[in-house]
Amino acid sequence: MKNRPEIQHLIFDLGNVIYDIDYQRTFDKLYTRLPADKHPLVREFMVSPIHMDLETGKIDEPGFRNGVRDYFSADWEDTWIDEVWNSLLVDIPQERIALLLQLKQRYPLYLLSNTNSIHFKVVEQVFLQKLPENTWPQLFDHLFLSHEMGLRKPGEAIYQSVLQTMGAKPEACLFFDDLKENLLGAEKVGIQTHHIDHPKALIHFFQQHV
Structure with missing residues (x-):
């Protein structure tokens, strides 16, 4: 990855990073x-x-x-x-699906979300509809979901648990989130971060850095 050669793992928030919510x-x-x-x-x-x-x-x-x-x-x-x-779950833009499939060929991908079982049933169905057959849930190497972990962002404990499960060094991870407080929590344990502040931000980042 340009300018960040040490990055080996990509971690994505769900809401307004991959899945548009309102x-x-x-x-x-x-x-x-x-x-x-x-x-x-x-x-x-x-x-x-x-x-x-x-x-x-x-x-x-x-x-x-x-x-x-x-x-x-x-x-x-x-x-x-x-x-x-x-009803707050809007959709996953197809260009983000395409980006994730492209990145999957080069990096392990992880999902880290403050979510719940009611929402995630819908999320899974939308991924199944949008992705090529038999690519869900293999798209992500691990799903880190708050309701399964008993932890929420931005608490440091959730990031420490993520790193332990991944077996990864924090500086080798890049985390994308739309909320600055969640990024600050990740930075406290040494994870590199990038703020997603508009709908095209994820696409633009990888156009510039891959």
């Missing part, structure tokens, strides 16, 4: 079923304990859905809660 889509759906005086609860929900507990596997899917009902004091059906929760 929280506003979830917010808008929730607004349709909530009175105006409860609208401020919507954005606060994204940093609520119930959300964080799902992302770290402390609660299961039924526990999350019950938590949503309790949080909003609403008797919503399971299927609607899942629909709302998954």
Whole structure:
């Protein structure tokens, strides 16, 4: 890799790095079923304990859905809660799929995401649809998912666990994320980072460096 000859492993965040997401889509759906005086609860929900507990596997899917009902004091059906929760998942642009397949020929690829089991079922289906047959889940050498690991970015522990599983030196890894706090967490353990700050950023980076 140009300018970074020591890089041997590529680690990718999922949301807005590989998979486009839009929280506003979830917010808008929730607004349709909530009175105006409860609208401020919507954005606060994204940093609520119930959300964080799902992302770290402390609660299961039924526990999350019950938590949503309790949080909003609403008797919503399971299927609607899942629909709302998954509506923030937009799509994986085909050019990013093509890039990953190209990179796979040269580097081990890893996915590191703060995610949950409800979202990741949809994510897997989209990868299956977009990728050539029999290339999922072999596209990534390992899936590091917060709800399976019991850890979240930007805590140092998740990056240390990733490095231990990979058996890699931190300076030989390059991590892509759209949130600066997650990059800072990785940098604390010595991982090299690159900020993805616009939809074409990943494509442009590899056009310049490979």
